[in-house]
Amino acid sequence: xxxxxxxxxxxxxxxxxxxxxxxxxxxxxxxxxxxxxxxxxxxxxxxxxxxxxxxxxxxxxxxxxxxxxxxxxxxxxxxxxxxxxxxxxxxxxxxxxxxxxxxxxxxxxxxxxxxxxxxxxxxxxxxxxxxxxxxxxxxxxxxxxxxxxxxxxxxxxxxxxxxxxxxxxxxxxxxxxxxxxxxxxxxxxxxxxxxxxxxxxxxxxxxxxxxxxxxxxxxxxxxxxxxxxxxxxxxxxxxxxxxxxxxxxxxxxxxxxxxxxxxxxxxxxxxxxxxxxxxxxxx
Numbered sequence: 001x002x003x004x005x006x007x008x009x010x011x012x013x014x015x016x017x018x019x020x021x022x023x024x025x026x027x028x029x030x031x032x033x034x035x036x037x038x039x040x041x042x043x044x045x046x047x048x049x050x051x052x053x054x055x056x057x058x059x060x061x062x063x064x065x066x067x068x069x070x071x072x073x074x075x076x077x078x079x080x081x082x083x084x085x086x087x088x089x090x091x092x093x094x095x096x097x098x099x100x101x102x103x104x105x106x107x108x109x110x111x112x113x114x115x116x117x118x119x120x121x122x123x124x125x126x127x128x129x130x131x132x133x134x135x136x137x138x139x140x141x142x143x144x145x146x147x148x149x150x151x152x153x154x155x156x157x158x159x160x161x162x163x164x165x166x167x168x169x170x171x172x173x174x175x176x177x178x179x180x181x182x183x184x185x186x187x188x189x190x191x192x193x194x195x196x197x198x199x200x201x202x203x204x205x206x207x208x209x210x211x212x213x214x215x216x217x218x219x220x221x222x223x224x225x226x227x228x229x230x231x232x233x234x235x236x237x238x239x240x241x242x243x244x245x246x247x248x249x250x251x252x253x254x255x256x257x258x259x260x261x262x263x264x265x266x267x268x269x270x271x272x273x274x275x276x277x278x279x280x281x282x283x
Contacts, residue, residue, distance in 0.1 A: 001111055004036040004281045005103035007088045007273075008095040008135055009163065009240040009247045011156070012188035013211040015179050023130075023146045024176055029193055029209075030131070030147075031156055032138035034273040035163060037096065038085040038283075039063070039103040043111055046079040047071075053086045056097075062128055066101040069124045070108045074115040080108060089269060091169040093241025098129050102136035103280040110282065138279025140197065142190065154197040156205070156275040160256035162229070162248045163240070164268040166221040172242045178216035185215045202251055206236035213242045222246055225263060232259045 011029040018024050047068060049061045058064065067080050082104060088096035105121050116124075125132035130147035142151040179185070192208030195201075214222065221244060222237075229237040229248040232255040237248040246268075250256040256272055263270045 001041050001107050002283050003039045003041075003103040003107050004283055005039050005088075005099040005135075006032040006138055006276050006279055006281070007035040007099060007163070008032050008131065008138070008279075009161070009245075010093075010211055011140075011205070012190065012193055012209045013213065013239075013241070014187050015176065015212055018180065019146075025145055026143070026147060027190060028143050028147070029153065029190070030134050030141050030143050032135070032276045032279050033161055033163070034276050035088055035094070035271045037088050037100055037103075039100055039107065039280075040083045040085070041104065041107040041111060042081040044079040044081045047082075048080070049082045049084070051084040051086055053090065056084075056086075056090070062097045062101040063104045066104040066124070066128055067108060069127065070105055070116070073120060073124055074112065076112055076115065078112060080104075080111075089165050089245070092165050092245040093169070093239065093243050094163065094245055095131050095135050095241070098132045099135040099279060101125070101128050102132050106136060106280050107282070135279045139277045140275070142194075153194065154200070155277055156197065157200040157202055159202055159235070159275065160250045160253050161273050161275070162250070162256055162259050162263065162270060163245055163273065164225055164248070164263045164270040165245045166224070166266075166268045167218070167244045169244055170217055170242070175213055175216045175242055179212060182215060185212055186210055187212070202235045202249065206249060209236055209238060211239040214239050217243050221268075224266065225268065228262050228266070229259055232256075232262075234259065
């Protein structure tokens with residue numbers, strides 16, 4: 001079985017608190033996009049994970065842990081040979097590892113006759129990582145708590161999304177600590193985002209969009225991307241997750257393509273994609 005495992009981006013992201021166990025709580029609008037890894041799963045007697053990026057082969061890969069949890073929960077003495085064809089950049093704020101793990105859970109459940117309910121799969125996903133449940137269902141969701149409390153939102157209207165990555169990921173722990181001491185930071189306007197989604201108005205959606213990590217991250221790449229995307233009339237340009245990836249949203253495909261080419265010329269690893277309504281897809 002082969003599946004597309006779609007990347008996720010943040011249309012907005014606010015860190016709103018910190019729990020006693022150290023996890024931060026957030027309020028974020030998540031969106032799945034057509035940039036994807038391809039996950040191939042074959043039934044075998046043991047679990048094996050291989051990847052086109054050999055740096056993430058083996059038992060440390062989240063997909064290995066996903067398969068272990070699936071078989072333990074289902075009570076099945078089975079295995080899987082899993083191969084991941086990577087297209088989503090690593091450590092980029094795009095949920096690459098989480099969406100691969102979600103696709104493995106979906107695929108194994110199909111291959112083994114659906115022994116687990118959707119709720120059970122989501123519970124396994126949450127134990128693997130806070131954004132795995134969203135990566136399994138995808139679409140457009142308001143995610144709260146540590147990301148596991150999902151509220152369905154109207155689908156993002158048709159648009160073109162350029163994802164661009166330049167530079168290395170900063171320490172997420174350091175960024176969270178900086179946010180903890182910044183009580184007066186700007187926040188996104190979720191009400192405006194919801195209203196725009198209902199009215200299918202891109203400008204209203206992104207009028208309220210903001211990612212709080214912009215206030216504590218190195219602005220160099222984001223500012224460079226904003227200069228380009230502004231020239232080509234982007235509706236929005238901001239960070240995804242804790243970066244370093246930048247997303248730019250367009251209502252004109254030609255402007256999106258020109259932006260992609262210019263960002264590539266400037267040294268960004270860039271992708272052109274569109275919104276999706278699911279987190280993965282069997283192909």
